[in-house]
Amino acid sequence: MYELVVESEFAAAHCLREYQGACERLHGHNWRVELVVGSDRLDRLGMVMDFRDLKGVLRETLDRFDHHFLNDLPEFQTQNPTTENMARVIFEACATRLPPGVRVRSVGVWETARAGARYSA
Secondary structure, X not given: OEEEEEEEEEEEEEOOOOOOOHHHOOEEEEEEEEEEEEEOOOOOOOOOOOHHHHHHXXXXXXXXXXXXXXXXXXXXXXXXXXXXXXXXXXXHHHHOOOXXXXXXXXXXXXXXXXXXXXXOO
């Protein structure tokens, strides 16, 4: 299996409904996101896909979150915008934008330099 890894970031605010503690209040993060995709074959140029295109997939996905209040987005009307849920939502959104034969292996989302979550299917 070949894997490619790209990173990007976005800034957004959220609050955790029904949480007992400071995170129940409105606060923001500069989120860092790592996207890992894989394929068992390479294209005619010897690549899983062009890094430029993969970075574009991640950037397009993250643009909908950047500088937004995450709780207002449809994905988070019935679930909290936790780091764990962010990782899954980003995973699912990126998966729909990849070329045939390339699949998302995992998405890691970091809300601080020392705290993050990873989702893989």
